[in-house]
Amino acid sequence: MSSPDLAAPLGTTGPGSAAAGAGAVTPHEPGRLEAHLRERREAGFKLVVPYITGGLGDDWIDTLRAVAAAGADAIEVGIPFSDPVMDGPTIQEASQRSLESGTTPLSILDSLRRVEVEVPIAVMTYYNIVARAGHRRMASELAEAGVSGAILPDLPVDESAPWTAAADEAGVETVLLAAPTTPDERLRLICGRSRGFLYAVGLLGVTGERSELADSALTIARRCKAATDVPVLVGVGVSNAEQARAVCQVADGVVVGSALVRRLLDGAGPEGAAAFVAELRAGVDEA
Amino acid sequence: MSIEKTHDGEPSGAGASGLMGAPGPSGRFGEFGGRFVPESLVPACIGLEEAFADAWADPEYRARLDGLLASYAGRPTPVTECSRLSERLGVRVLLKREDLAHTGSHKINNVLGQALLAERMGKKRLIAETGAGQHGVASATAAALLGLDCVVYMGEVDVERQALNVFRMRLLGAEVRPVSSGSRTLKDAVNDALRDWVASVETTHYCLGSVMGPHPYPYMVRQFQRVVGDEALGQCRALLGGRDPDVVVACIGGGSNAAGTFAGFVDTAAALVGVEAAGGAALGNGLPGVVHGMRSQFLQDEMGQVLEAHSISAGLDYPGIGPEHAYLAAIGRASYHAVDDGEVLQAFQLLARTEGIIPALEPAHAVAWLVRAAASGQLAAGSTALLTMSGRGDKDVEQVMEMLA
Numbered sequence: 101m102s103s104p105d106l107a108a109p110l111g112t113t114g115p116g117s118a119a120a121g122a123g124a125v126t127p128h129e130p131g132r133l134e135a136h137l138r139e140r141r142e143a144g145f146k147l148v149v150p151y152i153t154g155g156l157g158d159d160w161i162d163t164l165r166a167v168a169a170a171g172a173d174a175i176e177v178g179i180p181f182s183d184p185v186m187d188g189p190t191i192q193e194a195s196q197r198s199l200e201s202g203t204t205p206l207s208i209l210d211s212l213r214r215v216e217v218e219v220p221i222a223v224m225t226y227y228n229i230v231a232r233a234g235h236r237r238m239a240s241e242l243a244e245a246g247v248s249g250a251i252l253p254d255l256p257v258d259e260s261a262p263w264t265a266a267a268d269e270a271g272v273e274t275v276l277l278a279a280p281t282t283p284d285e286r287l288r289l290i291c292g293r294s295r296g297f298l299y300a301v302g303l304l305g306v307t308g309e310r311s312e313l314a315d316s317a318l319t320i321a322r323r324c325k326a327a328t329d330v331p332v333l334v335g336v337g338v339s340n341a342e343q344a345r346a347v348c349q350v351a352d353g354v355v356v357g358s359a360l361v362r363r364l365l366d367g368a369g370p371e372g373a374a375a376f377v378a379e380l381r382a383g384v385d386e387a
Numbered sequence: 388m389s390i391e392k393t394h395d396g397e398p399s400g401a402g403a404s405g406l407m408g409a410p411g412p413s414g415r416f417g418e419f420g421g422r423f424v425p426e427s428l429v430p431a432c433i434g435l436e437e438a439f440a441d442a443w444a445d446p447e448y449r450a451r452l453d454g455l456l457a458s459y460a461g462r463p464t465p466v467t468e469c470s471r472l473s474e475r476l477g478v479r480v481l482l483k484r485e486d487l488a489h490t491g492s493h494k495i496n497n498v499l500g501q502a503l504l505a506e507r508m509g510k511k512r513l514i515a516e517t518g519a520g521q522h523g524v525a526s527a528t529a530a531a532l533l534g535l536d537c538v539v540y541m542g543e544v545d546v547e548r549q550a551l552n553v554f555r556m557r558l559l560g561a562e563v564r565p566v567s568s569g570s571r572t573l574k575d576a577v578n579d580a581l582r583d584w585v586a587s588v589e590t591t592h593y594c595l596g597s598v599m600g601p602h603p604y605p606y607m608v609r610q611f612q613r614v615v616g617d618e619a620l621g622q623c624r625a626l627l628g629g630r631d632p633d634v635v636v637a638c639i640g641g642g643s644n645a646a647g648t649f650a651g652f653v654d655t656a657a658a659l660v661g662v663e664a665a666g667g668a669a670l671g672n673g674l675p676g677v678v679h680g681m682r683s684q685f686l687q688d689e690m691g692q693v694l695e696a697h698s699i700s701a702g703l704d705y706p707g708i709g710p711e712h713a714y715l716a717a718i719g720r721a722s723y724h725a726v727d728d729g730e731v732l733q734a735f736q737l738l739a740r741t742e743g744i745i746p747a748l749e750p751a752h753a754v755a756w757l758v759r760a761a762a763s764g765q766l767a768a769g770s771t772a773l774l775t776m777s778g779r780g781d782k783d784v785e786q787v788m789e790m791l792a
Contacts, residue, residue, distance in 0.1 A: 182569065182692040183678060185581045186425045192568055204690050227423055228676045232691030254677075256429045259421055279427035281588060286430070304427055305586035 131273040133174060133220040133248035133296040137331040137352070140173050146384035147297075147353025148344070149333055150360050150377050151176040151224065153194035154211075155203030159370055161215050166370035167360075168219050171381030175217065176251065176355060179205050179225035186226075186253040188308030190358040194365055205229055205238075209245040222249030222275060222296060227263075230255075235263050239270035249273040249296040257290050264293065275299050278324055280316040291328035300324045300351065302337045308358045309339040313346050321351035341383025348384045356380055402654040406720060407609070407646075407711070412436075414602020417717055419710035422601040424581070424680045431588045436603040438508050443610065448503065455499050456614065459532065460489045462496075464615075466622040466773070471741040476761040479771040481632065482744070483619045485644060485778060492747065492778030493615055493644045494525035498594055500611035502529035505592035512536040512591040516580040518545055518573035518640065519702035519749065520552025521778055522596030527561035529594075537561040540579045542572040545701045552782055570695035572704045573640070577679050597641025598709035601680030605709050609646040615775060616651020623773055633770040636660040637777065638752040639723065640667070640702050642709035644777035649721060657773075659721035661712060662756040667696030668725040669708040670716050676707075683710040699728040699790070700748035700783075730755040735780065735787060747778035748787070 130138060137147055150167050152160060154177045164175060180195035180203055187195065205225070212221060223242060230238045230252060242250060250272050255263060257276055267274045273296035278287055281304065291298060302317035303310070317334050324332040334347045335355030344354045363372050401408025414420045414436075422432055442448040456462040464487050469480040485493035498515075505513060513530050515537070517523030523539040530537035539561050546553055546565045556563050569575040577600075584593045598605045598612070616635075623632050635652045637645035639661040649659045663671060673684035678693055686694040686706035696706045715721035726734075731748060734755035739745045746754060753774050760766040780787075 183574065183578050185578050185679075186585065188582070196568075199692065206690070228678050228685075228687070228693070229691040231677045231682075232674070232687065232689070253425050254423050254680075256422070256424065256426050258429070259423055277426045279425070279429075281427050281430045283430060290426070301425075301427060304588060306582045 151357030154208035155198040166374035170374035170377040181226040220248040224251040235266035416714035516576035527559035612647025613650035615647040632773040637775040664698030664703040726755040745780035
């Protein structure tokens with residue numbers, strides 16, 4: 101396990117420095133999230149990153165601990181937003197339930213600050229939450245809460261500089277998304293600026309379970325792997341151990357959200373969540 | 388018309404004031420605007436920006452659009468002098484009659500432009516969001532005209548209160564998908580249209596109905612709507628012996644009829660006034676934020692959760708406002724005011740009784756402001772006002788009947 105002391109300041113690599121040079125990958129000092137994922141990858145493991153909606157149920161922190169113990173390599177924690185346009189019905193419902201129970205960005209960060217989790221945490225939320233708080237304030241609050249990374253699906257690379265400047269300074273790694281529609285030149289730009297890992301969107305569509313893995317998942321994984329050395333994780337439409345295993349033939353790992361959150365909505369609790377993550381772990385370990 | 392340079396170095400096409408030209412590749416109006424969408428949609432927005440620029444500069448495309456606006460939509464719409472209302476208010480009132488356009492509102496101007504653009508881009512399917520149903524009806528109409536598939540997202544609350552428009556859309560061959568998430572109104576219809584587009588972007592054009600959303604929509608929709616203001620400018624000058632009106636007023640949800648109207652008058656000395664619903668006053672009560680692809684002003688709590696808008700009018704039940712309006716407000720070129728449901732109901736009846744024109748509830752907001760401003764002296768006696776009558780009231784008659792019962 102990597103020590104939190106590895107969270108080196110990233111201020112040395114400005115957000116504007118990646119644009120030049122086709123195919124150039126900006127050298128940057130990996131932060132805690134990326135260092136940990138690289139270390140696991142180098143040890144021969146595929147990466148499993150489950151997503152949990154923050155504040156969903158009183159026991160969500162127990163769920164966090166349980167999935168870490170069940171073999172998660174990092175955990176994505178959703179800060180619910182009123183208008184989650186990248187999310188399908190499952191995460192919409194989880195977000196709404198969480199908000200109705202009184203969850204706020206601060207309440208989630210408060211909970212995260214108090215908990216010791218063995219693996220790095222990245223928050224996933226929408227840009228308005230960050231914009232409202234203010235870039236520097238949000239970045240420093242994330243860092244103080246022990247959060248390593250941030251994923252903002254409605255903040256594309258073209259608009260990201262003001263946030264990534266603040267995030268880099270606070271040592272928060274900003275994970276960027278690459279989509280099946282992203283052209284090659286743009287993909288290189290995204291790869292050059294993504295920190296922590298690269299989130300390869302597995303299909304054209306919002307989050308949600310799919311009965312079959314889309315062909316686009318393997319295609320985007322191949323394209324991303326060819327473009328960067330940063331760990332490439334495929335998310336959106338990866339719903340079970342079998343699909344995770346198939347994706348990991350190419351990708352470094354998977355992000356699994358809706359399939360886990362549906363189980364939580366159905367009352368699976370920390371044990372059920374841990375059992376599902378253990379299944380995913382076993383699935384990719386066979387890859 | 389002089390060509391000004393924007394900070395992006397592109398020709399803006401703006402007139403003497405330098406305002407309401409092209410925003411440049413970053414899609415910014417001052418600090419507002421931009422393109423805050425999931426990565427899946429960024430290439431489509433860039434493609435749309437290029438396709439629009441190309442089409443707008445193409446005389447053949449413009450001729451086809453102008454031809455449809457004239458022979459199909461009924462343009463130019465007239466400007467009507469309101470003698471009895473003017474006498475009542477002590478202010479000379481002119482109405483730009485978008486209520487007389489085909490489908491009953493200004494929305495047709497924008498959808499004809501976008502549907503032709505979709506055809507040009509080889510996209511066979513349109514999706515649209517709608518609040519009151521006017522943009523949905525217009526989209527369904529344009530889709531029928533050009534033989535395109537059309538899906539309209541509409542909040543369940545609006546499906547309920549605008550049943551007639553729902554039937555109209557279905558009659559025109561569109562599929563209406565009720566939206567049950569969130570506040571179940573316009574905001575949520577936009578969310579679901581965006582979610583559809585994230586999945587369907589390769590075959591589908593999102594026919595956004597107002598001057599909102601990611602770049603190039605706020606600019607493109609304003610350009611499609613500027614026909615309202617450009618026509619009205621000439622019509623007013625003809626009526627007023629070469630003078631311009633003292634004040635130009637329009638209602639605002641997202642702000643497309645106001646943007647189109649203001650574009651015609653921004654280089655004149657006319658005061659520009661936007662009227663929001665009191666329960667949806669993004670400029671009056673909102674905070675800066677980034678929602679639905681744009682940086683603008685939104686009703687939201689201190690943590691950034693978007694709040695529900697509430698008004699008598701489904702078309703104004705939107706917690707945000709187009710970014711160019713946020714900019715015009717910030718620099719003081721336009722002023723924005725809010726009126727409440729009670730004032731709107733009064734104005735709705737007043738216009739019907741004095742002029743024989745039943746307005747939609749949306750432009751009844753603009754009428755309500757005029758009544759208030761004339762009474763308070765904010766509008767000097769004897770001044771002249773142009774008001775954009777953005778739509779006709781047929782769709783609202785049943786709702787108003789229940790409210791007045």
